[in-house]
Amino acid sequence: MEVMIVTVVLTIMAMVAIPTFISLLPGMRLNGSARDIFVVMNQTRMRAVAENTIGIIKFDPSNNTFTAWLDDGPAGNNWALDASDTSIKSGSMETGVSISSTTIPSHTFGYNSRGLPVGTPGAYAVTLTNSEGDTQQVQVNALGIIKMP
Numbered sequence: 001m002e003v004m005i006v007t008v009v010l011t012i013m014a015m016v017a018i019p020t021f022i023s024l025l026p027g028m029r030l031n032g033s034a035r036d037i038f039v040v041m042n043q044t045r046m047r048a049v050a051e052n053t054i055g056i057i058k059f060d061p062s063n064n065t066f067t068a069w070l071d072d073g074p075a076g077n078n079w080a081l082d083a084s085d086t087s088i089k090s091g092s093m094e095t096g097v098s099i100s101s102t103t104i105p106s107h108t109f110g111y112n113s114r115g116l117p118v119g120t121p122g123a124y125a126v127t128l129t130n131s132e133g134d135t136q137q138v139q140v141n142a143l144g145i146i147k148m149p
Helices: 002-051
Strands: 055-060 065-070 086-092 098-102 108-111 124-129 135-140
Touching: 002 055, 002 065, 002 086, 002 108, 002 124, 002 135, 055 098
Parallel strands: none
Antiparallel strands: 055 065, 055 108, 065 086, 098 124, 124 135
16 A cells, blocks of 8 residues: 555656656756857867967857867968868757857857957857747857856
8 A cells, every 4th residue: 555655656746747857958958058159169269279379160050060170280270170170179059959140250250379259359149049949148258258148
């Protein structure tokens, strides 16, 4: 009798907990993808400063992917990923998360050897959207500081 009562209580708890957990997944995936972008931007900035070169991150909204590398190959600072460039990281967004927009020209962003954004100074942002329509931004200011508001 006691085993049956415990089984019923556990079943009721599972019936409440599982749908709640499933409803949290899109938000968790959105935050995880935003953290990935945040981390790769930080890594690219630190490596560009440490290696005294330009660090590049290219976002591909059509495939929801990103690629980061140091533009340090013999071809020079051509902003293209060559076979001789040092790769930092490539990745894609979590399931159900897309790169909905960027304020980055040509979706390609770079840091110079001092950790400052290359190009016209200003704020840059990558906006991610999940299957529920929620959004999360990763922003970079003119000093190269990265934040997730």
